[in-house]
Amino acid sequence: MTTSSLDLASLLCSRLCHDLLSPVGALTNGLELLAEEKDPVMRQKCFELLEQSATASANKLRFFRLAFGAAGGFGEMVPVAEARALIDALVAANPRITVQWSMADETLPKSAIKTLLNLSMIGIEALVRGGVLDIAGEVRAHGASGAGLASELVIRASGPRIAFDPLVAQALAGTLPLADLSSRTAPAAMLFQLAQGLGGSFQTHVTADALVLGAVLPVR
Template identity: 60%
Template sequence: MTSSTDLAALLCSRLCHDMLSPVGALSNGLELMAEETDPEMRQRCLELLEQSAKISTDKLKFFRLAFGAAGGFGEAVPVDEAKAVIDALAADGKPITLNWAIDAPNLPKPAVKVMLNFAHIALDALIRGGTLDIGAEMRDGTAEIVVRAAGERIAFDENIGRALQGELSPGELSSRTAAAHMIAMLAEESGGGLQYKRTDDALVLGAVLPQPAGMIG
């Protein structure tokens, strides 16, 4: 079994990897601003700095909810918070059509973590863009989540699938599969489970997460 320290280290590695590009762009932009005297070029540098700052902020908001304790929300997280984070990630680069099917105003933290990580996996799979459908509901105290990515040439690392099923040994885990392993642990702790199905043009991720009574606020 992977220790909590090892898992935290792998998740930190993933965070650092994902943040390196936008933070590096901020640093480079500031250096250019210090040397540039042409007003038009300085304006262009400012636009790039604003873009990099937004990407950095969006990623940090994602990591806070998807990996962290998400302090300040109690045991349940407003769905609008999760939607805003995923909307921002989906708007970064590739053409993505995002569809939502969530009626509940709040979801338990574990369900939100699973949904966010599913969305991140699905967005990575849509290398040429496509459609991302996200649905979630509470039924008899159980959170049910479905995320579907559909598009041309779905890209999916089968090791992530194995991590979702809890099939990777500690020595096989990496920063790329750590998040999938984490939500598999969350599902197991709740007495639920995760599943996935991949075809050439779609990836479907599903979760059933029983919640302790009184968790939804």
């Protein structure tokens, strides 16, 4: 699978707009209700709706800014705490999902952070009935001689029902036909291109109640 940077960027923008449509639409609805509502109790509920929608919109924008974009410039290392805050905020609106962290390092290369965010997003989407999202990662010796380093990441989504599009797995593996590339599979396609440039790889395993996503990204 090969696709131009322009096509991929367009699909990632479409994905961002799709995910923001709901909270932004709720903001619009809340403002319309507020303009017409006179009852103090109902007006308070409108304000609560506006606050929730504004928070959700801001959280998603911050998440996508780093997951898809160049937030923080092009520095080599990014604090893991920054990625954790973004993922925890994204999950906060869904009480059915619990996130458990096991990270060995305080900072990771930016490529690893972007991969961590996008794989976590895939895991969150797989938990349609809630469950547990386990996120683990560390930088380890890599290569035949052990002289190199690689970021190793594992995301495990476990719950009563896992919804995972096999086209996403194909996009991660670089085998997705161009005709099937969409805003849904674009983040995985972006990760494949990122890993390919580093000489890295992904592993995917899915069952009825668990999805495991692994990544090995050499540090350069």
